[in-house]
Amino acid sequence: MKTSSADIIKSMRKQMGLSQEEMAEQLFISVRQLARIESGEALMDVWQFITTLELLGSPTEDFWLLYLDSSEYASYRDYKRLKRQLGNDDWIGARNIIVDFEKSTLIKQPVIKQFVSYVKILIEMTVPSAETMDALLKTMFMSKPSFDESKISEYRMSYNEILIALSMAECLATLGEYDRAILIVQSMINIRENNRVSEEDKIVIFPSLYFALARLLRNAGKYKEALRACDNAVDACREYNNLRRIPEMLFCMADCYHKLGEEEHIIKTHLVRAYHVAYGIGRNDTATTIKADALKYYGISVI
Numbered sequence: 001m002k003t004s005s006a007d008i009i010k011s012m013r014k015q016m017g018l019s020q021e022e023m024a025e026q027l028f029i030s031v032r033q034l035a036r037i038e039s040g041e042a043l044m045d046v047w048q049f050i051t052t053l054e055l056l057g058s059p060t061e062d063f064w065l066l067y068l069d070s071s072e073y074a075s076y077r078d079y080k081r082l083k084r085q086l087g088n089d090d091w092i093g094a095r096n097i098i099v100d101f102e103k104s105t106l107i108k109q110p111v112i113k114q115f116v117s118y119v120k121i122l123i124e125m126t127v128p129s130a131e132t133m134d135a136l137l138k139t140m141f142m143s144k145p146s147f148d149e150s151k152i153s154e155y156r157m158s159y160n161e162i163l164i165a166l167s168m169a170e171c172l173a174t175l176g177e178y179d180r181a182i183l184i185v186q187s188m189i190n191i192r193e194n195n196r197v198s199e200e201d202k203i204v205i206f207p208s209l210y211f212a213l214a215r216l217l218r219n220a221g222k223y224k225e226a227l228r229a230c231d232n233a234v235d236a237c238r239e240y241n242n243l244r245r246i247p248e249m250l251f252c253m254a255d256c257y258h259k260l261g262e263e264e265h266i267i268k269t270h271l272v273r274a275y276h277v278a279y280g281i282g283r284n285d286t287a288t289t290i291k292a293d294a295l296k297y298y299g300i301s302v303i
Contacts (some may be wrong), residue, residue, distance in 0.1 A: 043214075072106060075101065075104035079101070087244075118139050126228075149183075152191070156195060172184070207244070247278035273302055274290050
């Protein structure tokens with residue numbers, strides 16, 4: 001039996017317990033328009049359909065490629081590259097393609113427009129400031145007009161929204177507001193299974209959340225809590241088969257043990273592991289930095 005997209009969307013929305021108002025807000029359309037779509041009176045474009053499926057927790061990776069023309073497909077590849085560069089902290093690479101990407105036809109799509117706005121804030125930022133925080137909030141308002149950081153536990157957040165909130169937390173920490181920053185990240189971790197993030201994006205997002213929490217706790221002087229967060233971060237890296245952050249987590253653990261006055265052999269064990277894991281996963285520059293910092297800050301030689 002053939003089923004229409006209207007039937008799929010209406011059925012899944014009800015199964016998830018979402019109101020038409022909640023879904024319409026995420027799709028940047030009116031409640032009346034959504035009602036017409038669900039009744040079959042109006043058509044939904046492919047981007048709205050994909051966003052809807054992601055909102056409802058249905059996997060959509062690469063589904064909409066079938067609907068792109070050649071120029072849109074080229075822009076889509078740039079979009080994927082930008083996401084990978086963010087995950088790898090490759091700001092030079094992101095800066096090299098963001099200008100041309102802004103001119104693509106995909107920029108008309110709300111999800112892409114929000115993503116580009118966020119990337120530009122990070123690229124243009126020198127030092128996090130109150131102005132940076134305001135810019136991040138404005139970008140969050142593009143998809144969540146009534147966003148309230150104290151209500152994060154009530155949201156189902158998208159890939160874009162998680163990245164923006166994570167940057168907000170890091171900005172707050174730079175401004176000395178550690179408690180707010182920690183609460184934001186912890187809240188996103190607590191609701192991670194309810195977020196509308198693709199399996200591909202989870203590999204990058206979730207280890208990054210634990211990584212951020214561990215660093216925030218360490219920088220706030222909460223060393224024992226930071227150690228527990230580091231353990232969770234390493235577990236998340238293994239769970240999602242993303243080992244990129246493990247060297248930094250091991251180094252963070254070494255620093256926490258140092259601050260807590262633990263014996264040198266415990267500190268050295270974590271520094272050595274951090275060094276070798278970095279080399280083992282091909283992050284040679286990170287390994288070199290770990291080796292230099294181990295000697296500079298702890299007087300420990302790692303080989």
